[in-house]
Amino acid sequence: QSVLTQPPSVSGAPGQRVTISCTGSSSNIGAGYDVHWYQQLPGTAPKLLIFGNSNRPSGVPDRFSGSKSGTSASLAITGLQAEDEADYYCQSYDTSLGGKVVFGGGTKLTVL
């Protein structure tokens, strides 16, 4: 049971827009801690996609965007491409029990 809740899967056709939610609580996202997003392709290490809720590292296409509100955050992908098919994870920090890094359970994006 992950501290941050993500839908197990989402799907969309090429060119469409999809969103992935990340729901936390008052001890993590709701406490004001940033949310970061990672993309993981099979057999590879996670790659940073969004940091600080809505910032893209250099090299990440502007098709990817992030937002945060209250105890939740979202990752949006527009103009879906076949290469976007991957697992996506959100990450934040939780102040309970001495402070821990927390991840969402991950969302598998399927491009139809």
Add this chain to the structure above:
Amino acid sequence: VQLVESGGGLVKPGGSLRLSCAASGFSLSDYYMSWIRQAPGKGLEWVSYSSGKTTYTNYADSVKGRFTISRDNAKNSLYLQMTSLRAEDTAVYYCASQAGTVDRNFDYWGQGTLVTVSS
């Protein structure tokens, strides 16, 4: 910038293993460093972190009392001593860095090292 893990392998339940993570291209002492694992077919699970400037460490409840994180800033290396290993510890273990504070994003990741706990 590179992080390279080593030390993974097959170990029997109840056994021990020590993972290493060698950093190059940056100074480990400037970063929080974490171990993060991923069981086969499962999601990411944070295991432990070590502060760059102090001796502060923290652990996930699932490994507390069994795993110990340490670092040697002079060797630019991070370690994870794992004892009393269980089948559920089977995973790819990644080391990863965070600049500044522990609530920041992980900016650099290693390629991972596989730990298999099985009789």
